[in-house]
Amino acid sequence: MEFTLEDISEAEVARRRDLYAPLADTVRDLIDAVIRTEVGDDAIDDARRRIAAVVDDLRAEQIDGPYGVRYTREYTGMPWGNAVIGLRNAIAPPIRTERVPEGVRASFTLGAAYEGPGGHVHGGVCAMILDHVLGEGASSDDVPCYTGTITMRYLRPTPLGELTAASWITEREGRKKIVRGTLSDAAGVTVEADGIFIVPKSWDGPMPRKSRD
Amino acid sequence: MEFTLEDISEAEVARRRDLYAPLADTVRDLIDAVIRTEVGDDAIDDARRRIAAVVDDLRAEQIDGPYGVRYTREYTGMPWGNAVIGLRNAIAPPIRTERVPEGVRASFTLGAAYEGPGGHVHGGVCAMILDHVLGEGASSDDVPCYTGTITMRYLRPTPLGELTAASWITEREGRKKIVRGTLSDAAGVTVEADGIFIVPKSWDGPMPRKSRD
Numbered sequence: 293m294e295f296t297l298e299d300i301s302e303a304e305v306a307r308r309r310d311l312y313a314p315l316a317d318t319v320r321d322l323i324d325a326v327i328r329t330e331v332g333d334d335a336i337d338d339a340r341r342r343i344a345a346v347v348d349d350l351r352a353e354q355i356d357g358p359y360g361v362r363y364t365r366e367y368t369g370m371p372w373g374n375a376v377i378g379l380r381n382a383i384a385p386p387i388r389t390e391r392v393p394e395g396v397r398a399s400f401t402l403g404a405a406y407e408g409p410g411g412h413v414h415g416g417v418c419a420m421i422l423d424h425v426l427g428e429g430a431s432s433d434d435v436p437c438y439t440g441t442i443t444m445r446y447l448r449p450t451p452l453g454e455l456t457a458a459s460w461i462t463e464r465e466g467r468k469k470i471v472r473g474t475l476s477d478a479a480g481v482t483v484e485a486d487g488i489f490i491v492p493k494s495w496d497g498p499m500p501r502k503s504r505d
Numbered sequence: 506m507e508f509t510l511e512d513i514s515e516a517e518v519a520r521r522r523d524l525y526a527p528l529a530d531t532v533r534d535l536i537d538a539v540i541r542t543e544v545g546d547d548a549i550d551d552a553r554r555r556i557a558a559v560v561d562d563l564r565a566e567q568i569d570g571p572y573g574v575r576y577t578r579e580y581t582g583m584p585w586g587n588a589v590i591g592l593r594n595a596i597a598p599p600i601r602t603e604r605v606p607e608g609v610r611a612s613f614t615l616g617a618a619y620e621g622p623g624g625h626v627h628g629g630v631c632a633m634i635l636d637h638v639l640g641e642g643a644s645s646d647d648v649p650c651y652t653g654t655i656t657m658r659y660l661r662p663t664p665l666g667e668l669t670a671a672s673w674i675t676e677r678e679g680r681k682k683i684v685r686g687t688l689s690d691a692a693g694v695t696v697e698a699d700g701i702f703i704v705p706k707s708w709d710g711p712m713p714r715k716s717r718d
Contacts, residue, residue, distance in 0.1 A: 294623035311546055312539075315553045319532075319539055321560050323595045326525075326532055327572050327586045329563040333524055339559050340528045346552050347534045350542040358617035358624060358665055359540050373540045373620050375627040382536045383596050383618045404571035405596045406588050410507035411571060414588040415640070415652050416633035423629035423657075439628050443656040444636075452571055 298362045312380045319382035327404045376424040395429040395460030402452050413450040418475050422485040429459025430471045430489035437489040450482040467491040511575045525593045532595035540617045589637040608642040608673030615665050626663040631688050635698040642672025643684045643702035650702040663695040680704040
């Protein structure tokens with residue numbers, strides 16, 4: 293997998309985080325408002341025109357293609373375009389995992405933009421988040437790996453609102469790691485996941501650790 | 506699962522589709538621009554303020570909570586808030602499945618907002634889309650069902666760009682349906698999926714068919 297070097301200081305990383313995170317958060321708010329608004333037709337057209345004008349201004353200078361996965365010389369991760377954790381990506385909730393003794397965990401809130409069945413999280417969104425959190429859990433021993441297979445068991449519908457995801461390595465055999473994970477609401481587990489993760493043959497030393505934001 | 510009746514004519518559904526789809530498409534464009542822009546700090550701050558003002562205007566009148574799953578009296582589906590297919594939901598690519606003799610298929614393009622590894626689709630996004638497309642394939646016999654388990658096998662990284670997803674029922678036994686699916690680029694399959702879908706015990710007749718948009 294490709295990484296891009298961002299040859300900038302830690303202070304500059306922090307400055308950019310403070311600049312872009314509020315912009316993406318405002319776009320997250322916009323996504324929700326576009327789903328839920330009941331203003332009249334003229335107001336909808338007006339909103340569309342104003343957003344299109346902002347798009348034009350932002351596109352006046354832009355990178356070619358996607359953001360990529362960026363690291364500084366100090367191995368500070370800047371996965372800011374990532375669909376699940378990217379701070380510049382308004383599609384991402386964004387999830388922020390933390391290391392815990394047994395693996396990783398993340399708490400987050402999912403609103404209207406993540407709906408599938410009425411009032412509930414789309415099963416595909418549950419799968420998306422568990423795929424990511426299992427990947428982070430699989431790497432929590434600092435040995436890099438990629439996803440081989442992953443199985444989701446849907447125990448009951450996951451309500452929109454405050455949720456927790458967690459994952460941990462249960463077994464290692466050769467280049468395989470077996471990883472488990474859960475998605476839970478306040479009443480308990482809603483979706484269970486099992487994954488088989490593979491350590492690349494080429495791995496022979498340390499790699500950049502995944503960043504949490 | 507809950508459904509909401511939208512007591513409106515087919516002409517009114519079409520009118521609202523033409524009103525909201527361009528707005529959400531413009532927000533999709535904005536999400537991409539926010540990831541890729543390189544304009545200066547003042548321009549970023551200006552963009553954030555202008556978007557926040559649009560949010561305020563759209564929120565002047567809005568529904569409480571999420572959009573829900575809506576149908577007209579003619580069973581025309583309006584899953585417009587859905588995270589994968591919702592035409593009012595800028596997080597959704599949106600996917601539009603079509604019925605084919607063997608099940609369902611969908612062609613779509615994923616850009617910067619769906620990135621995981623550099624230049625490639627996030628594995629969780631692959632899982633999200635396959636979960637949805639398998640669900641549509643599972644219901645392609647018009648017998649409703651919900652997802653029990655689903656397994657993804659990642660054969661190789663999925664490049665960003667033009668992709669196709671497909672799914673079909675391979676087997677039925679009692680209240681279970683076994684469903685397979687694939688995600689593919691021009692060179693072939695990148696992710697395979699298998700799912701077990703369950704027909705609810707309460708099912709004893711026709712249900713609203715899932716809408717394609």
